[in-house]
Amino acid sequence: MIKATSNDKPLVVEILSKAFDTNNSVNYTVKQDEKRKERIKKLMEYSFDVCYLFGTIYLSNDKIACALTLLPESKKTTLKTIALDAQLAIKVIGLDRxxxxxxxxxxxxxxxxxEQPVFYLWFLGVDPAHQGKGIGKSLLNEIIAESKQKKRPLYLETSMPDNVPFYLKRGFEVYNQLNFGHTLYCMRTTS
Structure with a gap:
């Protein structure tokens, strides 16, 4: 895996926008109207910017998969983050939501x-044309290794029930389930 640079933003946004188009959690966050796809793209741009500031963005070596990770305790409020959050509220979520x-x-x-800082996996996406080939699994394995190197548990959420077994096979556990009109599975590594 390679670390993404700011030049990779359009590629990462494209991969994630395609991969998360039908994701329950993303569509819960994004205002559902005729601009839904544009709003998903804006959400992914926001996520890239936040992770670029306070985490790391990874690409698979072939650049058809990506992962956005965050060190939550390093996230700070600055003029830039206030501006990013305001744009998210207005252009993606909708002020009423x-x-x-x-x-x-x-x-x-x-x-x-x-008592312990975590390593947060915000998004892991594979270009839909290349899903099912082990690319996501390989990238996740490298992210897990990174979390072990950092001596931090890896946390994530998935709203897609079909993804739960994928994570369970790789050493995650479901530690909570939240209902938002869909089930959100809160997961973490066990070791």
Whole structure:
């Protein structure tokens, strides 16, 4: 795997926008209207920018898969992050839905350990034309190795029930399930 640079942003946004088009959690966050696909793209641009500031963005060596990781405790409030959050609220979520999305994030983060920093996997996506070939599995294995090197448990959420066995086979456990009109499986590595 390779670390993405700012020049890779269009590629990463494209991969994630395609891979998460039908994702329950993404579509819960994104205002559902005629601009839904554009809003998903804006969500992925926001996620890239936040992870570029406070985490690491990885690409598979062939650049058809990517992972956005975050070190949550390093996230700081700056003028730039305030501007990013405001754009997210206006262009992606919709002002009338911000409270709902913030409440969701609070419920998710309440399950994180207070005494130990975590390594957070925000998005793992493979270009849909190349899914099912082991590319995502390989990238996830490298992310798991990175979390072990950092001596941090790896946390993630998935709203897609079909993804749960994929993560369970790689040493994750479901530590919580939240209902937002769909089940959100909160997962973490066990070792």
């Amino acid at each position: 911000v409270k709902r999305v913030l409440s969701r994030e609070s419920k998710i983060h309440s399950g994180y350990p207070k």
